[in-house]
Amino acid sequence: MISPKREWKRFESQEEKIKTLKELKIKVPSQVKVFGYDNSLLSEIATTPIATVEQPIELMSEKAAEMLEKLMDGERPEESHIVVPVKLVKRKTGK
Numbered sequence: 001m002i003s004p005k006r007e008w009k010r011f012e013s014q015e016e017k018i019k020t021l022k023e024l025k026i027k028v029p030s031q032v033k034v035f036g037y038d039n040s041l042l043s044e045i046a047t048t049p050i051a052t053v054e055q056p057i058e059l060m061s062e063k064a065a066e067m068l069e070k071l072m073d074g075e076r077p078e079e080s081h082i083v084v085p086v087k088l089v090k091r092k093t094g095k
Contacts, residue, residue, distance in 0.1 A: 014050045015042065015092040019092065034093040043091070051094025 014036045021028055027049060036043045036052035039062055043050040063084075067077040088094075 013042075014093070015046050018046070018048050018050070028094050029093050033095075039089050043089075048093055049091035051091045052089050054089050056084050056086075059084055 006062060014034050016070055018028055021032055021034075026032055029051075036050045038053070038057075039052045039054035043052045060082075063082050067079075070077045
């Protein structure tokens with residue numbers, strides 16, 4: 001059981017979280033699953049490969065730039081919320 005005094009850092013890297021869990025004798029993934037959110041190379045080559053959500057960063061950047069350009073031109077973007085496809089990349093920490 002995790003000590004109530006243990007403070008989890010919200011933006012701690014997944015690799016750091018896995019290291020902390022191992023120090024606390026908590027098994028990943030049988031007791032706790034760890035997921036990333038960007039499918040970076042580090043997720044794949046980490047000591048324990050990290051399951052992650054792959055996001056279309058290029059598409060998201062293009063849409064954000066289009067919206068910003070319209071705002072800068074004094075226009076209102078057609079859409080204020082855009083849903084983009086994501087993909088779950090299963091690795092050791094999420095099995």
